[in-house]
Amino acid sequence: MAYKQIVYQRAKAELEGRKKRAESENDARRLKAISLCPEIAQIEDEIASYGLDAVKALGMGADAESFIRNLSVKSLAAQERKKVLLKAAGLPEDYLEIKYTCPICKDTGSHDGYFCECQKKEVIAQAKALLGEATPVKKSTFEKFSLEFYPDVIDPVLGVSQREHMASVFNFCKDYANHFTKKAQGLTMYGGTGLGKTHLSLAIANVVIERGYDVYYGSIQSIMEKLEREHFGRRSTEESEKDAIINADLLIIDDLGVEFTTQFTTAALHDILNSRMLKGLPTIISTNLEMDEIYEKYTQRIASRLFGSSFPLAFCGKDIRQIKQ
Numbered sequence: 001m002a003y004k005q006i007v008y009q010r011a012k013a014e015l016e017g018r019k020k021r022a023e024s025e026n027d028a029r030r031l032k033a034i035s036l037c038p039e040i041a042q043i044e045d046e047i048a049s050y051g052l053d054a055v056k057a058l059g060m061g062a063d064a065e066s067f068i069r070n071l072s073v074k075s076l077a078a079q080e081r082k083k084v085l086l087k088a089a090g091l092p093e094d095y096l097e098i099k100y101t102c103p104i105c106k107d108t109g110s111h112d113g114y115f116c117e118c119q120k121k122e123v124i125a126q127a128k129a130l131l132g133e134a135t136p137v138k139k140s141t142f143e144k145f146s147l148e149f150y151p152d153v154i155d156p157v158l159g160v161s162q163r164e165h166m167a168s169v170f171n172f173c174k175d176y177a178n179h180f181t182k183k184a185q186g187l188t189m190y191g192g193t194g195l196g197k198t199h200l201s202l203a204i205a206n207v208v209i210e211r212g213y214d215v216y217y218g219s220i221q222s223i224m225e226k227l228e229r230e231h232f233g234r235r236s237t238e239e240s241e242k243d244a245i246i247n248a249d250l251l252i253i254d255d256l257g258v259e260f261t262t263q264f265t266t267a268a269l270h271d272i273l274n275s276r277m278l279k280g281l282p283t284i285i286s287t288n289l290e291m292d293e294i295y296e297k298y299t300q301r302i303a304s305r306l307f308g309s310s311f312p313l314a315f316c317g318k319d320i321r322q323i324k325q
Contacts, residue, residue, distance in 0.1 A: 004244055007126045007214075010126040010129070011123045011126045012109065014122055015107050015122060018100070018107040019100065019108065022098050022101065022107060023098055025099065030096055037086070040086070043081055044082070047078050053071055054072075102118035104117075104118070105119070124209060128206070131202075131205060134217070137202050141206055142170070142177075142200075142203045145199055145200065145203060147163050147170065150317040151317065155316070166316065169315065173313075174203075177203065182213070182280070185310060185311050186283040186284060187285070187310055187313055188311070188312045189201060189286040189313045190287050190288075190294075191314055191316055193288050193319055197315050198286060201252050204252075214250070215249065215250045215251075216244055216250070216252070218252075219253075220255050220257070220259045224259055224269075226241045228268075247279075251282075253283065255287065257289040257294070257297060270302050273306065277308075291307075
């Protein structure tokens with residue numbers, strides 16, 4: 001996995017919080033158990049002393065094995081007495097066992113020197129949460145994409161119905177997400193407003209994140225604002241926004257064409273596209289502009305990088321948001 005540093009930091013904080021909560025809850029249960037049966041505290045001290053004696057026995061040489069085995073028998077007997085006392089107090093036998101969310105790694109995030117599956121899942125959850133802070137990523141899944149909003153009549157230009165055309169676009173995007181690698185071709189999603197471009201780009205992001213890849217998503221306007229603040233020193237951050245954008249496994253730029261064009265934005269966009277093209281990293285662009293409009297608005301250098309390293313996907317139909325209203 002290769003996500004932004006903040007994703008790992010949040011995942012680590014979440015696991016540490018789980019561990020502390022589990023141990024705090026166990027401390028509260030222990031106090032309750034001892035208040036009902038004070039002898040439990042004595043038995044716990046007895047078990048702890050067996051553990052210390054076992055450590056000391058490591059220097060006994062040949063006699064250590066039999067001594068430690070005898071301590072183990074005593075410790076098990078003490079644990080059984082504790083279970084009997086807990087049961088007599090009306091408490092479950094495992095009442096004083098710490099209830100970690102993940103019993104495999106005890107909420108540490110690692111097991112036998114490797115990332116535990118619970119940490120992998122939490123990292124993915126945090127990556128999605130980070131993406132969801134600025135986007136409706138939870139609502140934008142392949143399962144929630146509906147073709148019923150596209151007309152099911154033959155379009156004379158397409159030669160098929162708009163619904164059939166969008167079904168092929170949908171299936172292409174789904175296949176793209178399921179087989180995504182860092183060497184995948186980029187995509188340029190173009191067409192009018194409200195045709196599902198943002199939805200399908202985020203649906204791709206959902207799947208790609210689940211598969212362990214880092215996704216950077218942003219509207220062209222928000223990306224340029226962040227880069228401008230960083231460039232002119234008005235934003236302090238440990239992790240460069242520009243580096244995060246250029247090095248993401250998948251970059252998704254939404255609403256290309258709505259930004260106010262300046263010398264800075266033009267240079268920044270060219271730098272992003274060119275840098276990612278040289279690294280062989282894919283970029284998904286969504287825009288309301290048609291192909292000829294993109295060539296008119298941007299320089300030849302930007303247009304050639306947009307279309308030279310990406311596959312065009314035409315979106316058609318009527319504004320779905322207006323249909324829903």
